[in-house]
Amino acid sequence: xxxxxxxxxxxxxxxxxxxxxxxxxxxxxxxxxxxxxxxxxxxxxxxxxxxxxxxxxxxxxxxxxxxxxxxxxxxxxxxxxxxxxxxxxxxxxxxxxxxxxxxxxxxxxxxxxxxxxxxxxxxxxxxxxxxxxxxxxxxxxxxxxxxxxxxxxxxxxxxxxxxxxxxxxxxxxxxxxxxxxxxxxxxxxxxxxxxxxxxxxxxxxxxxxxxxxxxxxxxxxxxxxxxxxxxxxxxxxxxxxxxxxxxxxxxxxxxxxxxxxxxxxxxxxxxxxxxxxxxxxxxxxxxxxxxxxxxxxxxxxxxxxxxxxxxxxxxxxxxxxxxxxxxxxxxxxxxxxxxxxxxxxxxxxxxxxxxxxxxxxxxxxxxxxxxxxxxxxxxxxxxxxxxxxxxxxxxxxxxxxxxxxxxxxxxxxxxxxxxxxxxxxxxxxxxxxxxxxxxxxxxxxxxxxxxxxxxxxxxxxxxxxxxxxxxxxxxxxxxx
Numbered sequence: 406x407x408x409x410x411x412x413x414x415x416x417x418x419x420x421x422x423x424x425x426x427x428x429x430x431x432x433x434x435x436x437x438x439x440x441x442x443x444x445x446x447x448x449x450x451x452x453x454x455x456x457x458x459x460x461x462x463x464x465x466x467x468x469x470x471x472x473x474x475x476x477x478x479x480x481x482x483x484x485x486x487x488x489x490x491x492x493x494x495x496x497x498x499x500x501x502x503x504x505x506x507x508x509x510x511x512x513x514x515x516x517x518x519x520x521x522x523x524x525x526x527x528x529x530x531x532x533x534x535x536x537x538x539x540x541x542x543x544x545x546x547x548x549x550x551x552x553x554x555x556x557x558x559x560x561x562x563x564x565x566x567x568x569x570x571x572x573x574x575x576x577x578x579x580x581x582x583x584x585x586x587x588x589x590x591x592x593x594x595x596x597x598x599x600x601x602x603x604x605x606x607x608x609x610x611x612x613x614x615x616x617x618x619x620x621x622x623x624x625x626x627x628x629x630x631x632x633x634x635x636x637x638x639x640x641x642x643x644x645x646x647x648x649x650x651x652x653x654x655x656x657x658x659x660x661x662x663x664x665x666x667x668x669x670x671x672x673x674x675x676x677x678x679x680x681x682x683x684x685x686x687x688x689x690x691x692x693x694x695x696x697x698x699x700x701x702x703x704x705x706x707x708x709x710x711x712x713x714x715x716x717x718x719x720x721x722x723x724x725x726x727x728x729x730x731x732x733x734x735x736x737x738x739x740x741x742x743x744x745x746x747x748x749x750x751x752x753x754x755x756x757x758x759x760x761x762x763x764x765x766x767x768x769x770x771x772x773x774x775x776x777x778x779x780x781x782x783x784x785x786x787x788x789x790x791x792x793x794x795x796x797x798x799x800x801x802x803x804x805x806x807x808x809x810x811x812x813x814x815x816x817x818x819x820x821x822x823x824x825x826x827x828x829x830x831x832x833x834x835x836x837x838x839x840x841x842x843x844x845x846x847x848x849x850x851x852x853x854x855x856x857x858x859x860x861x862x863x864x865x866x867x868x869x870x871x872x873x874x875x876x877x878x879x880x881x882x883x884x885x
Contacts, residue, residue: 408452408460411498411507420533421449426456426463428476434524437484442533443512444489444520445541445549449533452496453477453508462498464505470495474508478564484524487699488607489515490562517561517699518549558698559608559743560597567599567609575612575749578649582754596748607698608745616647620698623651625658625707632710632809632822648693648746652755655689655707662709664796679794680714681769684779688766688790690756692718695742695788712797717789732780734763766790776800811882814861820844820854825863825877832867832876 408424423439436451443449453473454464465473474493482488490513495506519530519541530549532541541549569590579588593599598609605613611621627639640662644654663679692705697720706717720742741747750756757765763781770779770793777793777800793801809826820842827833827841835855839846855875858864863882864875 442538684769
């Protein structure tokens, strides 16, 4: 039998049709690039279980067809990003009263381009043309980027069927935040949680009870000092799971480890937490809601230092300005990156529809002095909210001092971190370093502190107008 006998049409391999006898396990890229090429072009169909060139049916029995489908799904999810719109169907036919199946893979043109195939950590972009799939040209890649509709990750349709029994944690959380009200299927559908064919959106998948993927990974760390590299790590925990558990896990991690102090205020002793609960919660929810879920291999980073908490989320501000550092949180303009996820969190009463989360953070720190004011900074690949520890009297380390990452020097001293930060962007005289550290210009400073750092390559020694100066070696010590 031949393919046209079961689909009622003659199908020859062209720009929209491809046939494979079986998915080659030895040449995965060979067929994955066709899927990516279809999505980057105008879409197409791949028939698995059909002999190439002749269209003769090879087919599978029921179990083999199901295994082949699962293998296909696993490989696409692992190597192609973002996952293009794909529908999988089984075309049955009979041979000697035995039922056989051809697998039809229908790939629609992706609204987000380019679709990237990443295999063995090497990313590639393919284009389907005239029955062949080849690497996209520079002009085609530019054209794809320009014409891309910039569709948000969370609103794209997944291949996961809607099962209301797998949303118990979201529904319980919604009820707890809404005085016992129920989150109905009608409400979820109105938000775009599930489409007319019963498939969940990508964002909806992240709320399911059994989600175990890497899109929601979080790493929480506690450091003994002021930087990541110069002090020992006290604790490191990793979390992954659905978005509700992500929020709860982060909050639990921080609240269990932050300081609580009693202070005297207006002749009364009151309890003071390291971070105001409201500000902390707003920061965590903001990181989850505005994370760039297209970025695989990334994670939300929670770093607790001696003087502050840093909440970093993958992706810069969505369609917003790139800012280095600002204390004016209310002046930061950033549009929603994930409309569906944000709408669900708004419905759960943990996020403001008007986007006033940063304003609330500023309100919580309104009475704090300048050394304890929160700030935010953004780059092209992440944004970070910094909440000063209100129980740490000195406040956040002087903002003029560069935060560094480095391996502690052999026979180092407690002053190494401050010296390297102070000398990172400018050569400093010994007298300046002594004044910065609050020490005298002594043999101890020159030999045991500065001399040791120079000996181990952390400082570069020079002469300026006969005065000895030191500058941090950027090949050994990194900023950030």
